[in-house]
Amino acid sequence: MPPRPSHAAFRPAVWSALIRTVAFALLWLPTPAAAQSFRAEITHQARGVFPGEAVLVRVVPSVPVSDIRGAVFGVIVRFYQADDTSWEGLVGVDLLVEPGSYDLALQITPVAGTPVERDYPLVVEDKAYPTRQLTVAPRYVEPPPDVSARIARESQEQQAIFADASDARLWRGPWGTPVPGRATSAFGSRSVFNGQPRSPHSGADFRAAEGTPVVAPNVGRVVLTGDTYFSGGSVILDHGWGLYSYFAHLSKILVDKGDLVEPGQTVGQAGATGRVTGPHLHWTLRLNGARVDPLSLIELLAR
Ligand SMILES: [Zn+2]
Incomplete structure (x- = not known):
């Protein structure tokens, strides 16, 4: 029979097993039902997404929500409930924004459940002004x-x-x-x-x-x-x-x-x-x- 490991040698192995177990348990923590089934259809409407344009962003969440907020270009975008199912927010693309892709970071708060985050890309195209x-x-x-x-x-x-x-x-x-x-x-x-x-x-x-x-x-x-x-x-x-x-x-x-x-x-x-x-x-x-x-x-x- 091999000698029993000393107490000092045994301890790291116990800790490592314990940490693995806790990490595994965290991975499998159940997510709230609302977050699991939550979906949001996000679209936008504009003459074009380029410097100097207002862009209307529409969010249709799959469950009733109490608030939607966004952030892009360093400012907060507030959303209002436009009808029974959709919310709208106005994004202003400043005249001097550089062309490129910008993420509108949305935080959607369901009536029941915790806030859900979504990113929506806005691709700003170049526009030559006379x-x-x-x-x-x-x-x-x-x-x-x-x-x-x-x-x-x-x-x-x-x-x-x-x-x-x-x-x-x-x-x-x-x-x-x-x-x-x-x-x-x-x-x-x-x-x-x-x-x-x-x-x-x-x-x-x-x-x-x-x-x-x-x-x-x-x-x-x-x-x-x-x-x-x-x-x-x-x-x-x-x-x-x-x-x-x-x-x-x-x-x-x-x-x-x-x-x-x-x-x-x-x-x-x-x-x-x-x-x-x-x-x-x-x-x-x-x-x-x-x-x-x-x-x-x-x-x-x-x-
Ligand atoms: Zn003028």
Whole structure:
């Protein structure tokens, strides 16, 4: 009969067997029934997935869920229940996002059970935007030194608004245009003012005579009104959940900060204030910070 191993030699073998048993048991821990049977059909809808577009992501879970949240491009994407079976969330692909594949990381919380995670790839394609040449008053291309502090302050104020997302979703139903007629758009154009390149055009322009009523495209809270150096008469509406409308070059402002406006309610009148070549309405849309073409959103939510 071989000698019994000493106590010291026996111990590592016992531990190793014990660890193997525990690991095996962990592998076979039963998963909750809800997570095992959970399925989610995830699709998206957009004119195209490229810089400057709003993308509608639809999730159809196999069981009732209480919440869906996503994360992509470093921001949170909130989802709302669109009908009995599906949830929708809006993703903004910023004008300057590099083409490539990005994962939308979803966390889906079933009414019964623990949250389930899913990744949904969004493949951003390249888009070549045209360049436009514009002639404006020289003070908008080389601003005099005494307005530089004002320009910096106005820019910071706007960035602070767009960086925030209010908790209530105010917008609902279909989106309209703020003035009648088709947009001359030029969203995303690389703008050259008096021969000098400036940042890309981050809104849609609509032909509008001076005095044309500008109406809210959806429900929103007025969070900024006033005269700004480049944008002239300005109104910013907070539609909730990180979605904002910015109207520029207004000749008249007819709302006050704090007002809640309904779709179709007049917020001001079109004009030619600020850096313009003539009267028109400029509409910028910000979606969780991303600069997206307002027309891409209208098309998705024109139901
Ligand atoms: Zn514009």
